[in-house]
Amino acid sequence: MFIDSHCHINFPELSVRMPEILGKMADNRVSHALCVSVDLPDFPQVLALAEQYPHIFASVGVHPDYEETPEPTVDDLVRLSQHPKIVAIGETGLDYYRLQGDLEWQRERFRVHIRASRATGKPLIIHTRSASEDTIRIMREEGAAIEAGGAAGVMHCFTESLEVAQAAMAMGFYISFSGIVTFKSAKELQAVALAVPLERMLIETDSPYLAPVPYRGKMNEPGFVPHVAEFIANLKGIPVEQVAQHTTDNFFNLFNVMR
Ligand SMILES: [Zn+2]
Ligand SMILES: [Zn+2]
Numbered sequence: 001m002f003i004d005s006h007c008h009i010n011f012p013e014l015s016v017r018m019p020e021i022l023g024k025m026a027d028n029r030v031s032h033a034l035c036v037s038v039d040l041p042d043f044p045q046v047l048a049l050a051e052q053y054p055h056i057f058a059s060v061g062v063h064p065d066y067e068e069t070p071e072p073t074v075d076d077l078v079r080l081s082q083h084p085k086i087v088a089i090g091e092t093g094l095d096y097y098r099l100q101g102d103l104e105w106q107r108e109r110f111r112v113h114i115r116a117s118r119a120t121g122k123p124l125i126i127h128t129r130s131a132s133e134d135t136i137r138i139m140r141e142e143g144a145a146i147e148a149g150g151a152a153g154v155m156h157c158f159t160e161s162l163e164v165a166q167a168a169m170a171m172g173f174y175i176s177f178s179g180i181v182t183f184k185s186a187k188e189l190q191a192v193a194l195a196v197p198l199e200r201m202l203i204e205t206d207s208p209y210l211a212p213v214p215y216r217g218k219m220n221e222p223g224f225v226p227h228v229a230e231f232i233a234n235l236k237g238i239p240v241e242q243v244a245q246h247t248t249d250n251f252f253n254l255f256n257v258m259r
Contacts, residue, residue, distance in 0.1 A: 001030070001031040002028070002031065002229055003032045004034065004205050006036050006091075006178070006204035007206065008208060009021060009049065009056070009207065009222065010046045010049055014207060014208050014219075021221050028224075028225075029226065029244075033056055034057045034058065034059065034255070035050060035057070036058075036061075036088075037061050037091070038061070038063040038066060040069065040076070040080075046059075047083065047085070057257060058085055059086060059087065059089065059091070060080040060081050060086055061089050061125065062113075063092070064092065064094055064099075065099060071105075072113075077113065081122055087256065087257055088122055088124065088125050088154075089125070090113060090156075092110050093110055093128045093131075093135055094127075095128070095129045097129040097130040098129065107134065110138055111141075115142065118150050123153035123255065123256075124150075124151065124152070125153060126153060126156060127157065132164045136167050144173075145171035147171075148171075152171060152172035153174070153254070155168045155174070156178075156206070157204065157210070158175045158178075160192075161192065162191070174200050175200055175202070176204045177196075178204050178205060178206045178210050179206075179212030179213070179224070181228060182228060182231040183213065198236075198246035198247070199246065200250070203228045203232070204228070206220070207221045207224070212227040212228050214227070215227070
């Protein structure tokens with residue numbers, strides 16, 4: 001069985017096709033998916049999906065690319081995460097690629113999420129793009145690490161260097177690979193995936209974006225996540241079942257949910 005640790009099936013282009021999407025998950029042995037929240041106005045729909053389907057989990061958070069959206073407080077995040085199907089805080093983090101200028105608000109929002117994660121013990125889903133130094137620094141300053149009393153979490157859709165992966169793993173974080181790792185141009189990222197041990201790895205689609213090869217350029221969905229696992233298995237020269245087993249176990253360990 002495979003688990004998609006990060007998708008956005010509440011987005012309209014996917015939510016209108018829900019029966020088909022759930023069917024494809026079943027056909028491709030994708031047992032669970034985590035539907036990740038990107039802002040507070042959409043959170044009720046994310047939660048509704050998790051409440052409707054036993055094998056869909058959800059998170060609460062506000063994405064760093066959403067500038068014009070209600071700003072969450074620590075209390076908001078703590079309160080909204082008090083639900084057995086809300087298993088994580090995020091997605092949060094820093095993105096200096098999509099947005100430029102004075103991004104102090106992004107860093108402040110990121111800190112709020114880390115505080116909520118520490119308060120609830122629910123792990124973080126961290127998005128970082130062209131901002132790895134500040135991301136790691138703020139994770140340290142706010143005590144995101146297990147040994148600092150934090151709940152750790154996952155560096156999602158990982159595209160950074162091995163050094164960044166190692167810094168996050170040293171804090172107890174997992175590294176999640178998306179369809180990007182399957183792209184021909186992603187040689188450096190493939191070297192990172194080769195070096196990240198299966199014990200610290202998750203897989204994801206980040207659908208509807210970033211469909212893995214052979215669906216590159218098409219609309220992505222959770223049922224495609226085995227292609228990420230197969231690519232990593234080939235890279236490491238191991239059976240895909242081994243990647244499936246570890247990434248599934250890791251998911252249940254990190255998000256502290258019953259199978
Ligand atoms: Zn993201
Ligand atoms: Zn995402």
